[in-house]
Amino acid sequence: MNKWYLFFGVSVPISLIMLIPLSNFDSVTGVEISNMISFSVRWAVPFIHLVIAISSLQIIFPGALTRWLMLNRKYIGLIFAVAMAWQGLFIFIMSYYFHDYYFSEVYYFRDEIEGSIGYIFLVAMVLTSFDFGKKFVDSKQWRIIHKAGIYFLWAYPFSVYWWAISYYETPLMIDYFFYWLGFFAFLARIIAWGIVRNRKVSRKTRLNALLGSILIVSGLSLSALSLYWQNSITESLTALEWSSILELWLPFWPFEPFLSLMIIAVGTMILTKEGVRRIDPDIIEQR
Secondary structure, eight states: OOHHHHHHHHHHHHHHHHHTGGGGGGGOOHHHHHHHHHHHHHHHHHHHHHHHHHHHHHHHSOSHHHHHHHHTHHHHHHHHHHHHHHHHHHHHHHHHHSHHHIIIIIOOHHHHHHHHHHHHHHHHHHHTTSHHHHTTSOHHHHHHHHHHHHHHHHHHHHHHHHHHHHTOSSOOHHHHHHHHHHHHHHHHHHHHHHHHHHHTOSOOOHHHHHHHHHHHHHHHHHHHOHHHHHHHHHHHHTOSHHHHHHHHHSTTTTOGGGHHHHHHHHHHHHHTOOOOOOOOHHHHHHO
């Protein structure tokens, strides 16, 4: 199962499953379409988490499996795009045929901004994944589109599931599953980045090792205890009026879902930072 065989072998069954509720469209309700929006996202999320981790997994676990994943990374991304296309269709049906229900029960302006930006990135990434789209961008632009796009498309569902387990008192088990799946997918990128940095380090200091380790452990602890610190951190970060206003317009602001990963990344950077060599004063004198 490689390339297009993999793509059609996975995306066709997903599409057939999505067609089931539409087969009896006349009796479908707004609530059912809303559930299908969530259902389509649950099919899509594992693929975007896998895509963002693949190149890092090859560094951490080099082998036949990770080589196969790298070979098929583009097609795994296209499977994600198919599942998200179904979500887009369900959102259109919801907003067009169930207008009142959509704006009274589902619509939230910031979610609309984040979702729209995500779809813009997704379309741009799909188009530039093929030769007819690549000719409109140079290599640097292509890299920016795909790098920024993959981070944004990972961040959106990750933040949704982070809020589900950090804000609501009775989250579902699937919320925990998708949160930790997204967390470890990005953690793999940090670990791989740290491995590459560590290979270039010839000398470390104990202080860097200690401080970096403390920050990494702190970040891991925060990732598991977000229910207990989310409210106080959010209140602190949005206490200023400009920050509170920015929360309505800037996607993911003030970035609470990513705080633990940021701390782990900083800890990894310090841990893999080369120490300053101390030069013996006698050597300087001799010189």
